[in-house]
Amino acid sequence: MAALQKLLVDVHTHVYLPRYASLLRARLNAPRILTRSTPSGQTEDRLLILDDEPSGGRPVGAQYWDREEKLKFMDKHGISVSFVSTANPWLDFLPFSDAQVLAQELNADLETYCSTSPSLSPTLKRLYGFGLLPLVPGAPASALAPAVSQLASNHPHIRGIILGTRGAGAGLDDPALEPLWGALAETGLVVFLHPHYGVGAPAWGARENGHVLPLALGFPFETTIAITRLILAGVLDRHPNLRILLAHSGGALPQLSSRLASCITHDPEVAGRLKHDARWYLGRLWFDAVAYGAAELGFVSEAVGRAERYASVSGKAVGEQEARRSGSQRMVFGTDHPFFPPLGESEKWQSVVENLEAIGEVEAWSEEDKDGVRGGNAMRLFGLQ
Numbered sequence: 468m469a470a471l472q473k474l475l476v477d478v479h480t481h482v483y484l485p486r487y488a489s490l491l492r493a494r495l496n497a498p499r500i501l502t503r504s505t506p507s508g509q510t511e512d513r514l515l516i517l518d519d520e521p522s523g524g525r526p527v528g529a530q531y532w533d534r535e536e537k538l539k540f541m542d543k544h545g546i547s548v549s550f551v552s553t554a555n556p557w558l559d560f561l562p563f564s565d566a567q568v569l570a571q572e573l574n575a576d577l578e579t580y581c582s583t584s585p586s587l588s589p590t591l592k593r594l595y596g597f598g599l600l601p602l603v604p605g606a607p608a609s610a611l612a613p614a615v616s617q618l619a620s621n622h623p624h625i626r627g628i629i630l631g632t633r634g635a636g637a638g639l640d641d642p643a644l645e646p647l648w649g650a651l652a653e654t655g656l657v658v659f660l661h662p663h664y665g666v667g668a669p670a671w672g673a674r675e676n677g678h679v680l681p682l683a684l685g686f687p688f689e690t691t692i693a694i695t696r697l698i699l700a701g702v703l704d705r706h707p708n709l710r711i712l713l714a715h716s717g718g719a720l721p722q723l724s725s726r727l728a729s730c731i732t733h734d735p736e737v738a739g740r741l742k743h744d745a746r747w748y749l750g751r752l753w754f755d756a757v758a759y760g761a762a763e764l765g766f767v768s769e770a771v772g773r774a775e776r777y778a779s780v781s782g783k784a785v786g787e788q789e790a791r792r793s794g795s796q797r798m799v800f801g802t803d804h805p806f807f808p809p810l811g812e813s814e815k816w817q818s819v820v821e822n823l824e825a826i827g828e829v830e831a832w833s834e835e836d837k838d839g840v841r842g843g844n845a846m847r848l849f850g851l852q
Contacts, residue, residue, distance in 0.1 A: 473842065474547040474548060474841070474846065475544075475545055475546050475548075475800065475841050475842050476546070476547060476548045476549070476550070476799070476800060476842040476845040476846060477541070477546050477548070477549040477550065477800060477801055477802050477804070478549075478550045478712065478755055478799045478800065478801050478845050478848075479550075479552075479659075479714060479755045479757055479802060479803055480537070480549045480550070480552070480801065480802055480803070480805075481531075481551065481552055481803070481804065481805065481806070482531065482532060482534075482537065482551050482553060482554065482577075483527075483531045483532050483553070483554055484532060484553065484573055484576045484577065484580065485576075486569075486572060486576055487532075487553060487569075487573060488500060488531070488532045490569070491514075496518070497516060497517055497518045497520070498515065498516045498517075498556050498560060499514075499515050500512055500513070500514055500515075500527060501513050501515060501524070503523070511526055512526065512527050512528065513525065513526060513527065514526075514527040514531070516555060516556055516663070517664075519668045520678075525678075525806075530804075530805040530808070531554075531805050534580055534584070534594075536805075537549065537551070537594070537804070537805075538584070538585070538593065538594075540804055540805070540816070541593065543815065544802075544815060544816065544819045546802075546819075547587060547593070548587065548591070548592075548594070548595065548842070548845075548846075548851075549593065549594055549595070550595045550596065550597060550626065550627070550845070550849065551577070551580070551581070551594055551595070551596050551597070552596065552597035552629040552661070553573060553577070553629060554806075555631065555661060555662070555663035556631070556663050557599055557629065557631055557663075558570060558599060558602075558603050559603055559604070559633060559663070560603075561603055562605065563601060563603055563605050563606045563607070563610075566601035566606070567601040567610065567614075569599075570598075570599045570600060570601045570614065571617075573598075573599055574598045574599060574618055574622055574625060575622075577596040577622070577624075577625060578596070578622040578623075578624055578625055580594065580596065581594040581595050581624035581625070582623075582624045590852055591851060591852065592624060594624070595624050595626050595849065595851075596622075596624060596625045596626070596627075597625065597626070597627045597628055597629040597657070597659050598618045598622060598625040598627070598628050598629075599628065599629065600614050600615065600618070600628055600647075601614060602630065602631075602634060602635060602647070603635070604633065604635060605635065605636060606635045608635065608643040608644060608646060608647070609646075611644070611646065611650070612646040612647055612649065612650035615628070615647065615650035615654055616650060616654065618654075618656070619654035619655075625656075626656065626657060626849045626850070626851075627656050627657030627658060627659055627712070627849070628651070628656055628657075628658060628659065629659045629661055630658055630659065630660055630661070631661065631663050631664075632660070632662060632663070632664070632689055632690070632692070632693035633664070638693070638696055639660075639693055639696065639697055639702075640697055640699070640700035640702065645705075648705070648706045648709055649706060651706075651709060652706040652708040652709040653708070655708070655710070655850070656710075657710045657711075657712055657848060657849060658710065658711045658712065659712045660690060660693060660694060660711055660712065660713050660714060661690070661714040662685075662686040662687070662689035662690045662693075662715075662718075664685075664689055665681045665682075665684075665685025665686055665688065665689050666684075666685045666688050666689065670685075671685075686714075686715060686718075687715050687718035687719055688718060688719060689718070690714055690717065690718035690720075691717070691718035691719045691720050691723070694711070694713060694717070694718075694720055695720065695727065697711075698741070698745060698748045699731075699737060699740065699741070700740075701740050701741060701742075703748050703751050704741065704742045704743075707751075710753065710848070711751075711752050711753065712752075712753040712754070712755065712799070712848070713752055713753065713754050713755070714755055714757070714801075715755065715757050715758070716754050716755060716757060716758040716763065716764070716767050716798075717752065717754045717767060720749070721749060721754075721767045721770035721771065722766070722770075724745060724746045724749055724770060725746060727745045727746075728744050728746050731745050742779055743777060743778060743779045744777035744778075744779070745777075746770075746773070746774055746777040747774050747775070747777040747778055747779075748774070749770055749771045749774040750771055750772075750774030750775055750794075750797070751774075752771075752797065753797050753798070753799065753848060754767055754771065754797060754799070755798070755799055755800070755801040756799060756801060756822055756825070756826060756840055757801045757802070757803055757818070757822060758822070758825060759818075759821045759822060759825060760821075760825050761824075761825045761826075761827075761828035761829045761830075763825070764798065764825050764826065764829050764840075765791055765829045765830070765831060765832075767794065767798065768791045768792075768793075768794030768795045768797075768798055768829070768831075768832070769787060769790045769791045769794055769831075770790075770794065771790075771793075771794030771798075772790030772791055772792065772793035772794030772795075773790045774794075775793075791831035791832065792831060792832060792833065792836050795829070795832050795836040795837075795839060795840055795844075796839060796844055797844070798844065799840065799844050799845040799848065800822065800823070800826065800840055800841050800842065800845070801822070802816065802818050802819050803818050804816065804818070804819075806818075823841070826840050826841060
């Protein structure tokens with residue numbers, strides 16, 4: 468176990484596999500990869516993932532699809548193992564029939580990407596993956612549980628799935644998705660819940676602020692709403708073995724969980740659906756540590772660690788330091804690579820440096836707690852040795 472605690476494991480790192488990148492290059496509207504001329508007369512590739520994305524998208528290159536670039540990034544920053552996921556928008560823009568075929572192809576590609584990666588030991592690869600489901604608007608619910616079973620059975624290096632928030636068009640709390648949650652709980656695949664749409668563009672006003680507001684606020688708000696809807700729908704009560712990992716440290720859910728609980732209490736119809744106080748569900752979830760600050764990580768871990776006191780039966784009081792240490796066991800390191808690259812060729816990535824510094828500076832965490840967040844917790848979550 469001591470060796471596991473010392474690994475640095477990245478659970479939030481993305482790839483646009485070559486097959487997926489080729490599809491984006493062939494498209495004429497978002498999401499797409501386009502080639503354009505720069506003011507200096509050079510050409511560059513740009514990734515446009517939303518129609519109203521500012522600045523004509525963002526520059527992309529080999530680090531988005533080349534496995535060697537991923538491994539170089541890992542080596543440069545001392546990352547032992549990465550759990551790679553296709554970056555948004557996944558398959559949302561495709562009709563179900565196309566999404567079903569492409570999901571199978573991309574999952575096979577990802578299995579090869581991971582299974583042929585270098586090994587750290589006879590039983591441990593450097594790369595593992597989150598697969599894709601054809602969960603797109605219009606997807607028949609009857610096709611989703613079999614897709615989960617096929618993924619779990621045929622792709623041993625894929626240890627979870629990445630999901631957006633729209634489901635089959637009516638959100639993840641759509642009653643038609645109940646078999647999906649059952650299949651995910653049964654197989655043990657980890658659900659990585661990740662945003663894509665943020666909130667509506669009018670919320671950001673007319674001033675040009677680039678990507679700042681959509682990424683800093685819109686993404687976490689989207690995650691907050693999606694997981695709260697799942698809680699209110701009773702999904703976590705009905706599927707106690709379901710494991711959900713929230714991107715960006717759970718958005719605003721930890722901060723707003725007590726307000727949420729109060730609002731539920733004053734709405735008896737909603738309160739009657741749940742077995743526990745809303746704050747209890749924080750202790751059922753997992754959170755990446757992509758928060759960029761020690762205060763934020765400490766707060767999230769304390770909120771998560773205090774969840775047990777809100778159990779409907781035998782809730783117990785938990786002190787601040789005990790809560791932060793306990794909550795740290797539900798947190799895992801991430802980098803969000805290849806987004807937010809450094810400005811200079813030789814620089815380390817700020818997302819790595821700041822998130823590792825934040826983990827190291829949470830005062831209530833012991834070194835064992837910090838090593839758990841850096842790697843040991845992820846190994847436990849994904850059942851690796």
